[in-house]
Amino acid sequence: MSQVTIYLPDDVETKARKAAKAKGESVGRWIASQVARAVEDTWPREVLDAAGAIPEFPGLEEIRKGYGRDTRREPFK
Numbered sequence: 001m002s003q004v005t006i007y008l009p010d011d012v013e014t015k016a017r018k019a020a021k022a023k024g025e026s027v028g029r030w031i032a033s034q035v036a037r038a039v040e041d042t043w044p045r046e047v048l049d050a051a052g053a054i055p056e057f058p059g060l061e062e063i064r065k066g067y068g069r070d071t072r073r074e075p076f077k
Helices: 010-023 027-038 045-050 060-064
Strands: none
């Protein structure tokens, strides 16, 4: 695991410490989770915003038409 030194303005550090404490985490672990979430591989915002932008795009029922019934699934435990 790598170590990184960061410099935070005092007010940001105070807020980070409060947020970490509220989660029951160390400040380092909390910051690491925030960075991991920020660099997570996801679709670009423009793509996510485009979802549902084409009104004539077929709905789920129409797309699945002809596939038959779903198989029975096991319940979550």
